[in-house]
Amino acid sequence: MNICKNFKFLRNMRGGIRNASMPGARSTASPYVLERLRNRELIRVNGAEVVPFLQGLVTNDVSRLQHPSGPASMYAMFLNRGGRVLFDTIIYRTNDPETFLLECDREASSDFRRHLRMFRVRKQIDIDTVEDEYVPWVLYNDQKPSEITQRSSKSSGLFISPDPRVGALGTRLLAPTDLNWPKLTKTLWRDVDIVAAESHPENSYQLLRYKHGVGEGVRELPPGKCFPLEANADYLNGVSFNKGCYIGQELTARVHHSGVIRKRYMPMRFTSPVSSNYTVKSIAGANLGRVLGHAQNRGVGLLRIDPVLNGEQQLVIDGERCYVDRPQWWPSDTKKNKLEAVE
Structure with missing residues (x-):
């Protein structure tokens, strides 16, 4: 071939x-x-x-x-x-x-x-x-x-x-x-x-993927569990908003044009090994997302944008501190009013 x-x-x-x-x-x-x-x-x-x-x-x-x-x-x-x-x-x-x-x-x-x-x-x-x-x-x-x-x-x-x-x-x-x-x-x-x-x-x-917050495969992108814009398809050159119809297009277009996205995949850093509990919480106990993949002290998780990146909350997994970074490849003009809700 x-x-x-x-x-x-x-x-x-x-x-x-x-x-x-x-x-x-x-x-x-x-x-x-x-x-x-x-x-x-x-x-x-x-x-x-x-x-x-x-x-x-x-x-x-x-x-x-x-x-x-x-x-x-x-x-x-x-x-x-x-x-x-x-x-x-x-x-x-x-x-x-x-x-x-x-x-x-x-x-x-x-x-x-x-x-x-x-x-x-x-x-x-x-x-x-x-x-x-x-x-x-x-x-x-x-x-x-x-x-x-x-x-x-x-x-x-x-x-x-x-x-x-x-x-x-x-x-x-x-x-x-x-x-x-x-x-x-x-x-x-x-x-x-x-x-x-x-x-x-x-x-x-x-x-390398975890350091940049890019999920890949069915373990990190479980079928039927997340929306393409939550998986950063719009930031990763993975979606066209000008083409014709395709399966799932209606909701994707609606979310894009409304700019209402609450969660996205982001890179994570851990201070201790991740156990079987992958839930990310605040010190106060609020559920902020979940780890979808991890290796060494790095991982990728689907997390709530506003409290994680725009708040002052400390993040923990099983009581151990973890950190979330804003991916460098995200558009610099991402607006706070676009970080709200996909339900």
């Missing part, structure tokens, strides 16, 4: 990474990390009606992917009829205008494909997994975002695209399954022995 590629980032970064990886080289910059996303899977959706099919299901405008100057990938969500999130995805265009690759949570892959097939009806659409052909990887640097501009290349084997949500989450790579970590690094940077570090528990992609 032919897929789109982007190698400008690799050329721009090759010299800097080579210098940082040479024995004895002094580098104050944090190294790039290359990590296989074992909890993510790729689904191929193919057919002459693939664009109108996806347009009626996802929050974003899929037609932009077919435009010559459009993005190579986009973030989107699938909603239920009540406007709540079922699945999150990154949609990748390919060199075939009738074929898209959809990245999903591996744990929910079967349910995701079943959801797609349920709405296929009489459309000539093929839906199947490509886990035996391609696997997703991520290349990231905790200290600075990727610097990539879209550019196509006919170099074989890889699809390379900046994360469409926020630059700090790095670069997505879709690689053939036969490329393990050593082979992939040699393919990306020829004639360079060490080009990026492997991830470890103290420096993983999961921790």
Whole structure:
């Protein structure tokens, strides 16, 4: 299968990474990390009606992917009829205008494909997994975002695209399954022995997401439990308010235009290990939200915006202090009168 590629980032970064990886080289910059996303899977959706099919299901405008100057990938969500999130995805265009690759949570892959097939009806659409052909990887640097501009290349084997949500989450790579970590690094940077570090528990992609308050997958975005704007889909370039109708569109549009949103996903820092009780409370005992994912001393939670960010309350989990940060990638002009209620 032919897929789109982007190698400008690799050329721009090759010299800097080579210098940082040479024995004895002094580098104050944090190294790039290359990590296989074992909890993510790729689904191929193919057919002459693939664009109108996806347009009626996802929050974003899929037609932009077919435009010559459009993005190579986009973030989107699938909603239920009540406007709540079922699945999150990154949609990748390919060199075939009738074929898209959809990245999903591996744990929910079967349910995701079943959801797609349920709405296929009489459309000539093929839906199947490509886990035996391609696997997703991520290349990231905790200290600075990727610097990539879209550019196509006919170099074989890889699809390379900046994360469409926020630059700090790095670069997505879709690689053939036969490329393990050593082979992939040699393919990306020829004639360079060490080009990026492997991830470890103290420096993983999961921790990177938690530091930026981005939820991903059915464990952190439980199906039917939150609205797309609570999951920051509007801030993460994951929803279009100008496209036509899609499942769950009515409530999403109404909430957006009313500006009434009480809760959002935010990054959290813990002073002690999180137990089985994930409820975030104030010192006075008021329920302010819930932790949806955690690792090390970091996590992501769905929390009430006004008392958490605009109040003076101390936050606790099981009596232990925790802290919430306002994500740096949130728009700077977020107004207090938009932080009210989604019920």
